[in-house]
Amino acid sequence: MAILPLSAHQSVAIIGAGIAGLACGQVLANSGASVTLFDKARGPGGRLSSKRRPSATLDLGAQAFSVHNADFQRAVDTWLSIGCIASWPTATYQASPNGWQAHNDGQKRYTGAPRMSALTRHLADSLTALPQAALHTGTSITSLKRTQKGWLLVTAGGITHGPYDQVVVSAPPPQAHALLAAWDDDLATACQTRKQRACWAGWAIFDGPLPAIPGVDPDWQMARVAHPTLHIVSRNQTKPGRAAQPESLSLLAQLDWSEAHLEQPASEVARQLLAALKSLFPVSATLPDLIETGAHRWRYAQPAAACEHTYLYSGNGLALCGDNFCDGRVEDAWLSGHRLGKALIGRSV
Ligand SMILES: Cc1cc2nc3c(=O)[nH]c(=O)nc-3n(C[C@H](O)[C@H](O)[C@H](O)COP(=O)(O)OP(=O)(O)OC[C@H]3O[C@@H](n4cnc5c(N)ncnc54)[C@H](O)[C@@H]3O)c2cc1C
Numbered sequence: 001m002a003i004l005p006l007s008a009h010q011s012v013a014i015i016g017a018g019i020a021g022l023a024c025g026q027v028l029a030n031s032g033a034s035v036t037l038f039d040k041a042r043g044p045g046g047r048l049s050s051k052r053r054p055s056a057t058l059d060l061g062a063q064a065f066s067v068h069n070a071d072f073q074r075a076v077d078t079w080l081s082i083g084c085i086a087s088w089p090t091a092t093y094q095a096s097p098n099g100w101q102a103h104n105d106g107q108k109r110y111t112g113a114p115r116m117s118a119l120t121r122h123l124a125d126s127l128t129a130l131p132q133a134a135l136h137t138g139t140s141i142t143s144l145k146r147t148q149k150g151w152l153l154v155t156a157g158g159i160t161h162g163p164y165d166q167v168v169v170s171a172p173p174p175q176a177h178a179l180l181a182a183w184d185d186d187l188a189t190a191c192q193t194r195k196q197r198a199c200w201a202g203w204a205i206f207d208g209p210l211p212a213i214p215g216v217d218p219d220w221q222m223a224r225v226a227h228p229t230l231h232i233v234s235r236n237q238t239k240p241g242r243a244a245q246p247e248s249l250s251l252l253a254q255l256d257w258s259e260a261h262l263e264q265p266a267s268e269v270a271r272q273l274l275a276a277l278k279s280l281f282p283v284s285a286t287l288p289d290l291i292e293t294g295a296h297r298w299r300y301a302q303p304a305a306a307c308e309h310t311y312l313y314s315g316n317g318l319a320l321c322g323d324n325f326c327d328g329r330v331e332d333a334w335l336s337g338h339r340l341g342k343a344l345i346g347r348s349v
């Protein structure tokens with residue numbers, strides 16, 4: 001589908017201020033377009049979210065990300081120099097109730113510093129420092145309307161924003177479908193065909209360190225787990241800038257298990273994830289006392305399959321980006337938004 005390049009002074013609404021929406025907004029605002037982002041959550045970040053509790057901060061979405069693309073590497077180098085990300089983890093294991101093995105796939109990874117959401121907070125702050133950009137958080141967009149002057153966005157509270165020349169939707173496909181179904185058959189169909197996997201992300205804060213495991217570095221940072229319930233254990237106090245917090249674990253469940261237990265109460269999910277954690281330690285070991293535990297349900301955690309697109313757009317001023325229209329990682333999400341932004345301003349990608 002041909003696209004008319006946006007010119008400076010044209011206006012763009014971006015629904016979703018995760019890393020894809022922010023990357024798209026940055027390219028467009030830097031080109032001089034007027035950019036307004038909307039996110040239904042209290043802050044930007046989407047699945048790069050962190051939970052702040054009185055004694056610890058825990059990352060509940062992505063724990064770390066890797067880099068393969070040169071454009072993304074340049075962005076990562078900038079974020080490293082600013083200090084909103086840092087290298088992590090360096091001590092990783094494969095764990096199961098039968099034993100632990102050190103695991104190093106040679107891939108360098110990064111995490112937000114001092115929490116994952118510091119990266120998207122930095123992107124949002126640098127974007128909204130531009131006079132032509134704005135971010136409305138706590139604003140759920142429930143429908144779009146087309147007028148002769150452009151697109152209008154209607155919020156859950158019945159407020160109308162716009163008109164805009166271009167609307168970019170970076171929400172997960174089921175949420176994007178609800179907005180686009182009335183206006184664009186091709187984009188709506190693309191949303192319907194991108195099936196999503198769900199994931200429970202548990203967390204637990206303890207009043208002391210985890211028991212030692214024979215042969216395992218006591219400062220291990222992350223473990224990939226072979227267990228029917230538990231998939232990843234990540235120790236938040238080993239992440240850059242969080243050494244002062246107590247033992248604080250993110251416990252990501254297996255996707256199959258998450259989907260089979262999707263409607264269970266969070267407290268029950270947390271209990272089962274903790275039982276799985278306990279099974280990774282020697283029978284004689286006792287876990288320290290719990291300060292707090294809980295679980296977050298991600299209904300749309302990642303796409304079920306990779307996809308050949310990076311972004312999608314139609315000639316009527318509607319476009320889609322986000323990790324769900326590529327491969328489901330932080331890097332894919334950033335590239336999707338970045339490349340869509342460049343396509344919209346008519347530069348090669
Ligand atoms: C548990 C978990 C673990 C992960 N682990 C890794 C990992 O180790 N490495 C890795 O690279 N990636 C990982 N990922 C994937 C990574 O987090 C995502 O690829 C990336 O964050 C997606 O960014 P995005 O901008 O495309 O989407 P999102 O971050 O989902 O942003 C979409 C935004 O749209 C907003 N929104 C939705 N509907 C509306 C609406 N109607 N109105 C307004 N706003 C709306 C949402 O609030 C959200 O902020 C993980 C994800 C999860 C859930």
